[in-house]
Amino acid sequence: MVNSFGLHTNRHIASLYALRTLWALPYLRSHFFAGMTTPGQSKSINAFIQRFLSAQTRLAHFVEQVAVAVDFKDQAGEQQTMQQNIQNISLKTGAxxxxxxxxxxxxxxxxxxxxxxxxxxxxxxxxxxxxxxxxxxxxxxxxxxxxxxxxxxxxxxxxxxxxxxxxxxxxxxxxxxxxxxxxxxxxxxxxxxRRISTPSNRHLHNPRNDHTERIQLLQSMVSTLVTESAKSKERLDLATEQISVLLSRIREQPVPALGLREMSSTHRNLA
Known part of the structure; x- marks a missing residue:
């Protein structure tokens, strides 16, 4: 290609050839990529990430949303495994x-x-x-x-x-x-x-860590709610109305004394 189009003086093309072992597929066959090298698969991954993130996402919110995305994929994988256990697998060779x-x-x-x-x-x-x-x-x-x-x-x-x-x-x-x-x-x-994987870290958490994670998840959801609601007057009115109803219901729920101490401690840690 360089010879055909006279690109010997093009610095970009020259650097691509010099670094060919880092991007050309024949040089990557000995490295594990799980087959994920095609643009179609890259677009699929980007589309999934964009369901949770946007260009305006702050770093702290980004980290929280990545955790949400990973948990979502874990649940999807578990559901797929359950479906496979239920359905009959079609064997084609009998081997x-x-x-x-x-x-x-x-x-x-x-x-x-x-x-x-x-x-x-x-x-x-x-x-x-x-x-x-x-x-x-x-x-x-x-x-x-x-x-x-x-x-x-x-x-x-x-x-x-x-x-x-x-x-x-x-x-x-x-x-x-x-x-x-x-x-x-x-x-x-x-x-x-493999279908049988090791237990995820979330199953090893103690109750206090679980409580903290749930609060962080709630904060992330509230942040997303504010961002989405601010996009139009109709969304903002709907969010304000629904949150007012939800807040009234939450305040009606009893709060144990132990829960107050835990909540206070968690709030200080998050702050």
Whole structure:
């Protein structure tokens, strides 16, 4: 491109080429990106974040809203896991490795691995001195090199798909199948893609911390309410009316003496 368009003197193009190992996809295959490199996925993430944030968001509010966004995603993930447990999973190959993966991986990760398992059936593997050569059954040349150490449960492929996405490639799966491996090795089922995750920090909080977090969340919601209400007279009138009713109902609720002391202490800490 530089030669075709005479861009040798363009500093921007020259710097892009000099830093190609930091942005060009072929140089990034050995680094884990969970497959998130396309503009479409970036737009999806931006759209999700914009549901909680805006250009006018203050730093303190930004930090609070990030916590809200993370909690929202955690709840969505838990709901998706529950739905998968209820619904029957469609197995396409009948292979033991597929059944094993279905019991461990999230719906997204399993669908990606399942695609590779289906395609693996169309590949042939040839044992060599230093590993295996795997290529499509219609090809006579080329292919990928797969290195497998059964005793240590280590397998790697020259395509570097696992390193890049965390999902084993069709080439590695073909070699595992040829070697009578009926389960995917533990190290190739990353925690990121597992349905069973460790308890989140919010379940480890004591009541006092939980009370503080709920107050911070309320403050964040009130801040958002004020921002949205100020956009028009109609919104402001509606917010004022509804808050007046809500405030009256809240004041009718009893407040234990212990709750007063905790509230006072929490207020001082937040201030």
């Amino acid at each position: 033991p490795m597929e059944s094993h993966a279905a019991s461990v991986l999230t719906p997204f990760a399993f669908s990606k691995l399942q695609e590779q398992l289906v395609m693996a059936a169309h590949y042939a593997s040839y044992q060599m001195e230093d590993g295996f050569l795997v290529r499509h059954h219609t090809k006579l040349e080329g292919g990928r090199k797969v290195y497998w150490v059964p005793r240590e449960g280590i397998i790697s492929c020259s395509c570097h798909q696992f390193e890049f996405s965390g999902i084993l490639c069709r080439h590695a799966l073909r070699v595992l199948s040829t070697g009578n491996c009926f389960q995917i090795p533990e190290r190739y089922l990353p925690l990121r893609w």
